[in-house]
Amino acid sequence: MPQEIALYGEFTIKETMMYFGWIFGMETGRIAERLTFLLNFLDLPSGNRMVKNLSGGQQRRVSFAVALLHDPDLLILDEPTVGVDPLLRHAIWRHLVRLTSAGDKTVIITTHYIEEARQAHCIGLMRGGRLLAEESPQALLTMYNCISLEDVFLKLSREQGVLDRRREIAGQKSAVVELHMFGGGLGLNKMSKREEAPYAAEDEYVVGLNFQVINQSKEALIVDNGDVSLPGKVIEAVTNECNDCGGCFNVTSHGKIKALIQKNILRMWRNVGVMMFIFVLPVMQVILFCLAIGRDPTDLKLAIVNDDAQLVNGECMFNSSCSMKNLSCRYLSHLTEHTRQIHYANLSAAQDAVKQGHVWGVLFFNENYSDSLVARLALADAADEETVRLSDVQVWLDMSNQHIGLTLNRDILYAYRDFAQ
Structure with missing residues (x-):
């Protein structure tokens, strides 16, 4: 459970639980059972309330409910009791203690309320x-002969401050010290490198890092070779099954x-902007x-001068x-999609019409165009220049309007x- 709220405001409480439950691989029925319990336990409003409409304290409780939803073996909580009333704080701690009572679950909590940590096994x-x-x-x-954990913290803080000032004055590197309890007396003894706690190497000036008490509550016993053994538990060797690749291609699950x-x-349905x-x-x-662009222009006036x-x-x-015969007319029959053909008697009159803006272009067919085209097809590469010139269709287009000019150019080619096919 993070300190900051990490929930989707567009979801209801129920939808939030369903979402995270499916992510955790839970069945829908199991999620519904846990939802009913958590709503009552954390004193949450109706499951149909939107998360964004909840108060800050209620949103933190929903985040806490998400952390408890799948009943994890390891629960890491960052200030879970911030913004809750004392009765609910007491209920939360009682529930966490009950979770760890069987010994198969671990809860790690960070908190600024030092006194509430009194219920923890180790702080x-x-x-x-x-x-x-x-x-x-x-x-x-x-x-430390104190009546509250806050007093212990204050005493340790003062000792740390005194030692820091001494280190600054001496200008020497401080030694790691070990705090021992001998018959109610408090003594500071230097630890050898061999006896130094593994976490002391990173911070050399820490008071009370390793306690030697008759009724020691720490379960982890640190030995010289770095192995950690737990009393009453058997550590089994874990071997990697490198040959079994059956689960290598399980990218995700159906629940996710x-x-x-x-x-x-x-989120899309409830967010109009999205x-x-x-x-x-x-x-x-x-x-x-x-x-802005429009469709292809139509009814474009095209001047035709057909001497053929x-x-x-x-x-x-x-x-x-x-x-x-009259192959020019056959070709013009294919040029009717966007154009309106206007026949002119001579080429000069047609070109003047283009200059005056009456038409958008001119097509000119030479005399004997049909016979020259047939001869050109028959002679192929052997056709003379005159035959090639007479079999060409000469085109003049008004390109003052690029859209119309390119449309006519495309239609003429198509x-x-x-026609050739």
Whole structure:
């Protein structure tokens, strides 16, 4: 449990428990059972209340409930009783003591309320990043002849301050000292390097780092080779099964996938800004793009000067069979998607119409265009320059409007492709 609130404000209390329960791999039924217990135990409001609508103290209790949800073997809590009333603080400590009573669970707590740590099996007093003492509460009270743990802390802090000042005055490197209890007397003896506690090497001037008491409450016995043995427990050798790769490809679980899907859906559904950004913004971008660019222009006037064929009632006629006559008219029949063809008698008049802005371009077919095109196809590379010139379609386009000019250029090329096929 962190000191800062690490919850999703868009979730209700129930949804928060479901999310973290699935992350922990719990079944939905088991989560519901734990939720009912934790709501009553921590005096939380209805499970349908939104986390963002809770007070700061209630949010901390929800965070504490998340830590207790999956009943872990190791529970690390950072000031769990901050912002709670004394009755609830007493209930929380009573529950934590009950969890550790069977001996199969461990609870590590940091707190600024020193007196509430009296219920712990072992406490460590720290000041300025230094460990002043580590023992059971009763051993500390007896050792320093104090009636409260706060008095013990104050006494140790004063001793640390005095020793720091002495070290500054002497300007010498302090030695690690060991605090011994002999018949109620308090003595300071230097420790040898062999007897030095492993955590004393990092901070050389710590008072009360290792206590030698008749009723020692520490379970870990540190020996010279660095091994840690626990009384009454057998340490089994752990071997790595390198040959079994059955679980190497288990990237995630179904519960985690389910929890992440629910989280994303709920956060988007309850956050209008996110919904607008994810769904509405792309649609608006497409609409604005279409409005700004627009669709392809239509009804573009294109001047046609066709000296290859005669117009009949203003139309360019051709035989749709395999006849090779009036091929210019056959080509113009493919050029009708975005254009409106206007026939001119001569090339100069058509070019003047372009200059005056009446039409957007000119297509000119030379006399004998059909015969020259047939000859060019038959002769291929052997065709002379005159045949090639007469079989070309000459094009002039008004590029003052790039969009319209490029559209006409594309349609002319596509129409010629279809004509050639």
